[in-house]
Amino acid sequence: MKNWYKILSVLLILYTIFLGLLGSVPRLDILNETIRNLYYHVPIWFAMLFMMSVSIWYAIKYLLSSNAVHEVKSFTAAKVGFFLSIPGIITGCLWAKFTWGTYWTFQDPKLNGVAIGILIYMAYFILRSSITDELKRARISAVYNIFAYVMLIVFIMILPRLTDSLHPGNGGNPAFGKYDLDNNMRLVFYPAIIGWICFSWWIFNVKNRIAQLNLKLNDQ
Amino acid sequence: MNLNQISTLIKKEFLLEFRQKASLGGILVYVAATVFISALSFKGQIHTHEWNALFWVILLFASVTISSKSFLKETKGLGLFNYVYYSARTFIMAKIIFNMVLMLIISLITLFFYIWFIGGNIQNFSLFFITLALSSTGFAGVLSLMSAIASKANNNFALMSILSFPVLMPMVMISIRLSRQAIDGLSWSVSYDFLLILAALNVLVIMLANLLFPYLWND
């Protein structure tokens, strides 16, 4: 059964829609009912990070093998990751408006990390579109992709040391560990992550097959 | 990688740089003009934190300008000779070291102009100097690779800054933090952590540049 993960993703996300809204959550000040956004906002970021890692994986594979198929996969994964960052950022902004009072703040390292990540991906797409020679384009954008990804990971790792975070778990805020201990929430949160990662892989799979068909047609 | 070859390459770079007085002088004028404009627009009323941020922004743009032309010369006949004669790693190491020295010199000149025109009171100057040295090493590592990439893509200055600004961000953030601590004159023990992170970041960047540059070189 090749399509198991597609069905699994649909079932898991449906499950999170039902239990995420109907299940019981801890009653907390400020967060109130918005705590349920944890089931939708955070898994999308996980899926985006997963897609970025897939993109890097194929970029490395391309540099080692010089097979154009891998480079197309890497580019497609970057596009899917970039697409996922849009719902991620909008749900985050809405949540921030409700709990912190603003849509966007530069005080928070996670938000800054996300902004830099989006800038890096935009730079990657611009770089790719500015080179016309196909072989050259594949090689150069793969190199930039790998370098930028490493710097992004470094940025996300060191930034919390530089500034306090408004996100739970950093800088004196109540940690998510507190809610994670709530077994009801864990029961929805973990399936949500798996569901969204599978869903992003499905989108990646479809987009990649279209891109591979295009590649084949161009070769003929 | 060959140390002798690296040193000859660096010597050649410096020779070329000093022979072409226009390019080096251009950067000096650029830095002086930028600092002068900032001095005029702030009219002496500037707090230490803004002083610091402005200094790093000027330095960032100057660094990108310096390094953006470091692969310009390699696109023509000379590049072919280098390609045959030197290995990719030797070449990128020479570029990084050359850029590092150049950026350190330019950043000191910028600092000199900056203090002269705008004024400033750095309490812990040795920490400030170490921060400058470490950050110019890291900037050189990142920007050498980025200018190699930009030179393959039609050598566009806008592209160069688009590519390098987000990637430079972690270093800039740490450098700004460190230099702020130097200006405020905090004790060394506060800064050790950040100095260590910056040094580790430099090692990482130079290793990555060494690892990735051969793939750009061999096409």
Add this chain to the structure above:
Amino acid sequence: MINKIYFIAFLFAALVTNAQEATQPQMADGMRAEGKIYVVVAVMAVIFLCVAAYLFRIDKKLKKLEDDLKNNTSTSSVTDKEKKK
């Protein structure tokens, strides 16, 4: 009669939410008590199912296209070989 039952239910829900407001952070308890939350869940589920079904259809069509292309290339290569013969 039904109206009365609704009224009592509403009163009860309002009472419950009021009692909780005094001691605990405010939640959308009224929405739950009235059952309107099921509408939200149903709407979200329907939207998501539509998107998923659409993706499934695209997947199917793509599969067909891939198969077509594979058959085409194999047949064309066969004809090429025949021509060479």
